[in-house]
Amino acid sequence: xxxxxxxxxxxxxxxxxxxxxxxxxxxxxxxxxxxxxxxxxxxxxxxxxxxxxxxxxxxxxxxxxxxxxxxxxxxxxxxxxxxxxxxxxxxxxxxxxxxxxxxxxxxxxxxxxxxxxxxxxxxxxxxxxxxxxxx
Amino acid sequence: xxxxxxxxxxxxxxxxxxxxxxxxxxxxxxxxxxxxxxxxxxxxxxxxxxxxxxxxxxxxxxxxxxxxxxxxxxxxxxxxxxxxxxxxxxxxxxxxxxxxxxxxxxxxxxxxxxxxxxxxxxxxxxxxxxxxxxx
Amino acid sequence: xxxxxxxxxxxxxxxxxxxxxxxxxxxxxxxxxxxxxxxxxxxxxxxxxxxxxxxxxxxxxxxxxxxxxxxxxxxxxxxxxxxxxxxxxxxxxxxxxxxxxxxxxxxxxxxxxxxxxxxxxxxxxxxxxxxxxxx
Numbered sequence: 248x249x250x251x252x253x254x255x256x257x258x259x260x261x262x263x264x265x266x267x268x269x270x271x272x273x274x275x276x277x278x279x280x281x282x283x284x285x286x287x288x289x290x291x292x293x294x295x296x297x298x299x300x301x302x303x304x305x306x307x308x309x310x311x312x313x314x315x316x317x318x319x320x321x322x323x324x325x326x327x328x329x330x331x332x333x334x335x336x337x338x339x340x341x342x343x344x345x346x347x348x349x350x351x352x353x354x355x356x357x358x359x360x361x362x363x364x365x366x367x368x369x370x371x372x373x374x375x376x377x378x379x380x381x382x
Numbered sequence: 383x384x385x386x387x388x389x390x391x392x393x394x395x396x397x398x399x400x401x402x403x404x405x406x407x408x409x410x411x412x413x414x415x416x417x418x419x420x421x422x423x424x425x426x427x428x429x430x431x432x433x434x435x436x437x438x439x440x441x442x443x444x445x446x447x448x449x450x451x452x453x454x455x456x457x458x459x460x461x462x463x464x465x466x467x468x469x470x471x472x473x474x475x476x477x478x479x480x481x482x483x484x485x486x487x488x489x490x491x492x493x494x495x496x497x498x499x500x501x502x503x504x505x506x507x508x509x510x511x512x513x514x515x516x517x
Numbered sequence: 518x519x520x521x522x523x524x525x526x527x528x529x530x531x532x533x534x535x536x537x538x539x540x541x542x543x544x545x546x547x548x549x550x551x552x553x554x555x556x557x558x559x560x561x562x563x564x565x566x567x568x569x570x571x572x573x574x575x576x577x578x579x580x581x582x583x584x585x586x587x588x589x590x591x592x593x594x595x596x597x598x599x600x601x602x603x604x605x606x607x608x609x610x611x612x613x614x615x616x617x618x619x620x621x622x623x624x625x626x627x628x629x630x631x632x633x634x635x636x637x638x639x640x641x642x643x644x645x646x647x648x649x650x651x652x
Contacts, residue, residue, distance in 0.1 A: 251417065251482065282521065284556055284647050286419055286480050290491030292435040297608045300562040305595035306604050312595075313588055313605050318448055325440035325447075334441050335448050338432045342494075343480045345556050345613045347521065347645045354645065356560030359612075375482045375489065377419050379514060379649060386552065386617065421554055421615050425626030427570040453583055460575035460582075469576050470583050473567045477629075478615045510617045510624065512554050514649060 250278035252376040258368035262315070264297075264307040265363040267374060271346075272353055274376035281351045283380035288343045290375065293333035293367035295340035301360025314339065333366035340364045348378060385413035387511040393503035397450070399432075399442040400498040402509060406481075407488055409511035416486045418515030423478045425510065428468035428502035430475035436495025449474065468501035475499045483513060520548035522646040528638035532585070534567075534577040535633040537644060541616075542623055544646035551621045553650030558613045560645065563603035563637035565610035571630025584609065603636035610634045618648060 252274035256265055267287070275285050289296045300306040314336045324331035344361060347354040355361075363372060387409035391400055402422070410420050424431045435441040449471045459466035479496060482489040490496075498507060522544035526535055537557070545555050559566045570576040584606045594601035614631060617624040625631075633642060 251484070284649065286482070288480065288482050288489075290489070290494065292433070292441070292491065292493045298562070298612045299604055299608055303596055303598075305597070306562070306601065309594045309596050309601040310605050310608055313592075313601075317452060317587060322448075324444045326438055326444050327440070328438075331441065331444040331448075334434055335445050338434055338445055339474060339609060341476060341611060342433045345480060345558065345615060347556070347558050347647050349521070354558075354560070356562065356643070358562045359560065373491070377482050379419065386619070421617070423615065423617050423624075425624070425629065427568070427576070427626065427628045452587060457583075459579045461573055461579050462575070463573075466576065466579040466583075469569055470580050473569055473580055474609060476611060477568045480615060508626070512617050514554065 250280060250378045255371055255373055256363055257371050258365035261368050262311055263365040263368055266301050266360050267363050268360045271361055271376055275348055275353055275378055278378040280348055280378045280380040283348045283378055285346045285348050285353060286343055286377045287361060288375040290373045293330055293337055294372050295337040295342055295364040296344050297340045297362050297364055298344055298359050300358045302358055330367045336366045385415060385513045390506055390508055391498055392506050393500035396503050397446055398500040398503055401436050401495050402498050403495045406496055406511055410483055410488055410513055413513040415483055415513045415515040418483045418513055420481045420483050420488060421478055421512045422496060423510040425508045428465055428472055429507050430472040430477055430499040431479050432475045432497050432499055433479055433494050435493045437493055465502045471501045520550060520648045525641055525643055526633055527641050528635040531638050532581055533635040533638055536571050536630050537633050538630045541631050541646055545618055545623055545648055548648040550618055550648045550650040553618045553648060555616045555618050555623060556613055556647045557631060558645040560643045563600055563607055564642050565607040565612055565634040566614050567610045567632050567634055568614055568629050570628045572628055600637045606636045
């Protein structure tokens with residue numbers, strides 16, 4: 248059984264890690280799947296998705312600041328739209344995450360949350376959720 | 383239902399991002415799956431796979447140049463084969479991508495393409511495609 | 518059919534890439550699945566999972582040393598626990614890997630192994646394995 252969902256989020260600054268764990272869990276719950284795998288997919292090239300700690304917000308702040316140090320917004324880039332750094336950072340984080348589903352819940356670790364990684368906002372972003380289970 | 387495909391590509395330079403979107407879509411089409419998830423898997427350790435913009439070729443050029451700045455080909459590496467940078471870059475991009483399938487098509491975003499990331503070419507590279515769907 | 522497994526590993530130093538290929542293959546074997554996909558998932562935020570060469574141990578040593586050069590343990594971080602670098606490195610490597618299963622075996626490339634990436638050890642780490650197949 249494969250169940251599909253989709254939701255949109257609005258980011259509010261150029262670079263922002265948005266905790267989408269609850270929104271993804273809502274899709275898992277409404278899918279009715281109890282055991283399986285959930286894929287979160289971001290349909291963009293300047294935003295990605297990662298997993299990391301959502302207890303202390305300074306963790307994702309450190310990720311953002313480090314990515315900016317390694318791949319600065321202003322640099323010697325060929326792509327003329329001024330968002331080359333965003334494309335590169337998105338590929339470094341990735342565009343999908345697969346999380347196991349157990350007892351109808353995302354089987355995240357204690358400290359894990361799912362973050363949409365906005366690198367070229369503010370924008371409206373589309374996230375797909377696909378949940379697969381034994382039939 | 384799980385359907386498996388495989389194809390090979392030939393890269394033509396040491397570092398090259400090769401757009402394999404059409405080849406992957408061909409596997410999805412021939413699988414007959416209309417709704418599900420498609421996994422693209424690269425069976426190598428010095429090549430990876432990522433998703434990014436395939437409209438303006440300067441985007442992947444910028445990714446390549448930035449990876450080279452961060453992880454230069456020549457550096458203080460232990461591995462004696464001269465391709466340590468390629469192993470590291472491949473792990474940074476990743477070896478698989480999962481893309482939702484809707485109506486028999488890869489549900490990529492408007493600007494998204496799938497790229498084999500060659501870091502130690504030119505070579506022949508093997509790509510697996512697995513498409514899973516509700517039975 | 519979806520079959521779930523889980524195992525724990527103990528890491529022995531702060532930073533260590535632990536080859537878990539055999540442990541993952543054991544879960545695939547005991548699942549009885551012959552054709553499908555296997556997901557390896559790490560339930561942590563300071564450890565990740567990647568694929569790379571497991572023949573010459575200097576390859577993963579080079580990955581570790583390069584990540585340390587790019588994201589040093591000591592740096593200007595906000596998160597007060599002294600392991601910001603570990604969170605960042607884990608997001609760079611990723612928290613899951615999807616590997617095709619063919620004939621009951623992980624269809625890894627000749628040189629590929631699966632590595633748990635410890636960045637804040639020594640610790641006990643939890644790894645989930647989910648194997649999905651046609652019913």
